[in-house]
Amino acid sequence: MSLGPEPTNTLLWLLSEAQQGLWRLLGALGVTDTVHGQPAWPFAHRLAAEQLLFDPGQVKRLWWLGAVALALLVFAAVGLCWRRARWPLVGLGGWLLATLPWPEWQLLRVPTPPTAFHRPDHPFEAGAIVRGQALYQTQCQRCHGDDGRGEGPDAARLAMWPPTLNGSLLWKRLDGELFWRVRHGMLDRQGQATMPGTGDRWSDAQVWDVLAFVRAQAAGQTLRATGAWVFPVPVPDATVSCRGTPRALSSLRGQRLHLVAAGGPFPAADPRLLTVSVGAASADADCQAGSPELAQALATVLGVGREALPGHQLLADRDGWLRVRGQPGAAAWSEDDLVCRTAALKPASDASAADGLEALIRRMDAEPVRDTRGGFPH
Numbered sequence: 001m002s003l004g005p006e007p008t009n010t011l012l013w014l015l016s017e018a019q020q021g022l023w024r025l026l027g028a029l030g031v032t033d034t035v036h037g038q039p040a041w042p043f044a045h046r047l048a049a050e051q052l053l054f055d056p057g058q059v060k061r062l063w064w065l066g067a068v069a070l071a072l073l074v075f076a077a078v079g080l081c082w083r084r085a086r087w088p089l090v091g092l093g094g095w096l097l098a099t100l101p102w103p104e105w106q107l108l109r110v111p112t113p114p115t116a117f118h119r120p121d122h123p124f125e126a127g128a129i130v131r132g133q134a135l136y137q138t139q140c141q142r143c144h145g146d147d148g149r150g151e152g153p154d155a156a157r158l159a160m161w162p163p164t165l166n167g168s169l170l171w172k173r174l175d176g177e178l179f180w181r182v183r184h185g186m187l188d189r190q191g192q193a194t195m196p197g198t199g200d201r202w203s204d205a206q207v208w209d210v211l212a213f214v215r216a217q218a219a220g221q222t223l224r225a226t227g228a229w230v231f232p233v234p235v236p237d238a239t240v241s242c243r244g245t246p247r248a249l250s251s252l253r254g255q256r257l258h259l260v261a262a263g264g265p266f267p268a269a270d271p272r273l274l275t276v277s278v279g280a281a282s283a284d285a286d287c288q289a290g291s292p293e294l295a296q297a298l299a300t301v302l303g304v305g306r307e308a309l310p311g312h313q314l315l316a317d318r319d320g321w322l323r324v325r326g327q328p329g330a331a332a333w334s335e336d337d338l339v340c341r342t343a344a345l346k347p348a349s350d351a352s353a354a355d356g357l358e359a360l361i362r363r364m365d366a367e368p369v370r371d372t373r374g375g376f377p378h
Ligand code: HEC
Pocket: 136, 139, 140, 141, 142, 143, 144, 154, 158, 160, 161, 162, 163, 165, 169, 173, 177, 178, 181, 182, 186, 187, 188, 194, 195, 196, 198, 210, 211, 214
């Protein structure tokens, strides 16, 4: 879940900001068209961040390019003020440009659609996941299968087998790239349709909803198959009632959440956690999730049916990422419950921690999660 070595992270962050900044600027200036309610990305490519993660040679070349660009700016400034240095500086600048190891741009770009940098209005809402599930069942399941692994009843008849939606594929793409492909469909190299798009039969909001579900389903299926989430899973957003006041779960960021699916005995209050009862009200909880949607969404990210949810517990860190899963009937917390781990997994358990929960909390606080899309920080 971590990005890569530090200098590469900084470079990716800079490039990502520059790319999105350019998109916003062009949109604000009104020089780009509007597609699906947001400004279009006017180019046929974007930078391929993933390539940079695996290609330190190109990373070095980009840093060199940045350094030379900076040097040329300094030369220009000096040359403006100091006449006699002008020609030597022009010579030096020319020599730098001639000897510079230029990045190989054809390696560093990938084709991308005009919606590349679009994002949904309400990302990862429980309601969107539940609505998306119903849409998936009517339109996608026949090819992508009940569980997203690509083994739907129609899959064998297709010219191309549908990919599993539960692997790294969804994280390799930007959200707006998935949006475009689901909305407009996909073609192979010969121009033959491989996947039908939803076209105008669905609203943009419905496409975002199905993508929220597909991501939640990928989390659940990965957890089932491997016992851990490979990619970070945010707390699905929903309206809860905290001591009589309705508020969004996302507004509780900054606190560690303890989500308890009703069914088992309600755990004792703990000052380190804010408890949220899911599925049924509990007088002992700090907040209650009234709507059934949060329960359904949590069942999806856990990879269990709604009927199997009771008794599950989840801990979320202060940044709003789900980190720890407690299974029904488990007597106490242990470090094995940490299902969202960072790449820098520290095997040694913290012997000084008073109890399993304390050890988990220390790990969550000490190892923050970073999400990526298409290799860029998200
Ligand atoms: C007729 C079968 C079929 C249907 C229906 C279908 N898909 Fe696909 N899907 C495919 C195939 C085949 C591919 C691989 C296409 C390719 O790589 O050219 C694919 C690829 C994808 C991808 C990967 C895109 C990428 O960036 O590589 C996503 C995401 C996806 N489908 C989601 C959906 C969703 C959501 C629905 C329902 C709205 C859906 N699909 C409906 C067959 C289908």
